[in-house]
Amino acid sequence: MSRTAFFISDGTGITAESLGRSLLAQFENVELRMLTKPYIDTLDKARTLVDIITGAAARDGEEPIIIDTIVDESIREVIRSAPGFKIDIFSTFLKPLEKELGTHSSYTVGRTHSIGQDEVYMDRIHSVHFALDNDDGARTHQYNQADVILIGVSRCGKTPTSLYLALQFGIRAANYPLTEDDLDEDGSLKLPRALAQHRHKLFGLTIDPRRLAAIRHERRPNSRYSSLDQCVQEVEQAEGLYRQMHIPYIDTTRFSIEEISTRMIAETGLTRRFSPR
Amino acid sequence: MSRTAFFISDGTGITAESLGRSLLAQFENVELRMLTKPYIDTLDKARTLVDIITGAAARDGEEPIIIDTIVDESIREVIRSAPGFKIDIFSTFLKPLEKELGTHSSYTVGRTHSIGQDEVYMDRIHSVHFALDNDDGARTHQYNQADVILIGVSRCGKTPTSLYLALQFGIRAANYPLTEDDLDEDGSLKLPRALAQHRHKLFGLTIDPRRLAAIRHERRPNSRYSSLDQCVQEVEQAEGLYRQMHIPYIDTTRFSIEEISTRMIAETGLTRRFSPR
Numbered sequence: 389m390s391r392t393a394f395f396i397s398d399g400t401g402i403t404a405e406s407l408g409r410s411l412l413a414q415f416e417n418v419e420l421r422m423l424t425k426p427y428i429d430t431l432d433k434a435r436t437l438v439d440i441i442t443g444a445a446a447r448d449g450e451e452p453i454i455i456d457t458i459v460d461e462s463i464r465e466v467i468r469s470a471p472g473f474k475i476d477i478f479s480t481f482l483k484p485l486e487k488e489l490g491t492h493s494s495y496t497v498g499r500t501h502s503i504g505q506d507e508v509y510m511d512r513i514h515s516v517h518f519a520l521d522n523d524d525g526a527r528t529h530q531y532n533q534a535d536v537i538l539i540g541v542s543r544c545g546k547t548p549t550s551l552y553l554a555l556q557f558g559i560r561a562a563n564y565p566l567t568e569d570d571l572d573e574d575g576s577l578k579l580p581r582a583l584a585q586h587r588h589k590l591f592g593l594t595i596d597p598r599r600l601a602a603i604r605h606e607r608r609p610n611s612r613y614s615s616l617d618q619c620v621q622e623v624e625q626a627e628g629l630y631r632q633m634h635i636p637y638i639d640t641t642r643f644s645i646e647e648i649s650t651r652m653i654a655e656t657g658l659t660r661r662f663s664p665r
Numbered sequence: 666m667s668r669t670a671f672f673i674s675d676g677t678g679i680t681a682e683s684l685g686r687s688l689l690a691q692f693e694n695v696e697l698r699m700l701t702k703p704y705i706d707t708l709d710k711a712r713t714l715v716d717i718i719t720g721a722a723a724r725d726g727e728e729p730i731i732i733d734t735i736v737d738e739s740i741r742e743v744i745r746s747a748p749g750f751k752i753d754i755f756s757t758f759l760k761p762l763e764k765e766l767g768t769h770s771s772y773t774v775g776r777t778h779s780i781g782q783d784e785v786y787m788d789r790i791h792s793v794h795f796a797l798d799n800d801d802g803a804r805t806h807q808y809n810q811a812d813v814i815l816i817g818v819s820r821c822g823k824t825p826t827s828l829y830l831a832l833q834f835g836i837r838a839a840n841y842p843l844t845e846d847d848l849d850e851d852g853s854l855k856l857p858r859a860l861a862q863h864r865h866k867l868f869g870l871t872i873d874p875r876r877l878a879a880i881r882h883e884r885r886p887n888s889r890y891s892s893l894d895q896c897v898q899e900v901e902q903a904e905g906l907y908r909q910m911h912i913p914y915i916d917t918t919r920f921s922i923e924e925i926s927t928r929m930i931a932e933t934g935l936t937r938r939f940s941p942r
Contacts, residue, residue: 400927491695
């Protein structure tokens, strides 16, 4: 029987969940059922949630872990009445911060993930559409506007990474597939012509050939495209090109899209147009 | 002169930044320059960072705010030597959690955003490609596989929202544009035929017509498409359809993509295929 952890917020729940998962990931051997409860922004919703928490405690036979980022004092009070081990993030840190900053906090519900300025929204939309318009080598004439151009074999993770960079950081990421069209006579890849004048913007992705074969198999089962031999060969050629041309690259097998994106930013000095909210 | 806040992590920095921004957003009147420093996973990197922090303190004439989620004790020790007001998230909460859970934490660097299981990765890739394949009404024959179908006028935020749902939660979101092709003789919108049999999966987006005009203006300046009159009319027709057909909807003007997505999930009971890491 496993214990339940609740991540509770008056807003999106992103902060509470992110912190909660970070903390609980440190306990490898503890099995926990994790539930995120966003938009707990009225006393009524808080009371309903207390019933849910009480039910979980009874079913589990153990008190839940409760991690919250609720700002409103009276709502927090209700949550406090639930059975559980409570980590109250805001009351832990806001008081000392108020003292340090010499001012009171505004305690505004849901402030963190509100949209902020129009520019952020526009930049975000613009970057997403840039990624889509410049996906998979569809166009190359906008590369002068790109912040980065991801390259790699088909299905190594270029598209999701481009989109994540656009959504989270407003980075304009194009991507271009490395294919057999660009093979030299000796079987090695040469830099596709469209990319040659943008060498300083290139970033390579690579992937374990077995993982690649599995991903391609979902798309085109039992094809040459998804065969392990073909995947091994393409990956070798791509990595050869990266090394030869000194193009920085990351292995997407080992990392999540968050890690690939943040590592790229850290390594290349790419500038975020805005910050995740 | 503004003070600096550092969000420091041995991993992506997503948790430290998310929590840091949440906390500091409560201090509306305090101007802070916020810097995220991810992948501080060696003593050398930590020492370099201490120099940067010391420089910021000297330049600002005030000590920085330092918020970190570093797990390794010796690296944390180095950061502790920097001048600043420190919020050490892990040491604050891990000890009490260890006691409550009756076990030691594993203190593993970068554990939070590691990729976990292959399935999560595959699900994510699959959902992103589903969103792309089913973007803007491009196809309708896969709607039986969709978890949700977003509808709305051109440029109201359908595509970024679909992609966010795919990337963050593995939700398969198609989207379909409401256009003049579906106007009735009386000038009201009728439900497009492709959507009729999937009514329970529909979710509407709407937007302030002025914001819509501004967004469309970026794409096609001074066109009928981007005129305020046209935008007012289309938005009215769309909202009329939502009300008439009892389709739940959200105004994207007021909310960020995070908020739109998490509110949709909360309102509709959509199931996340995995959790953000």
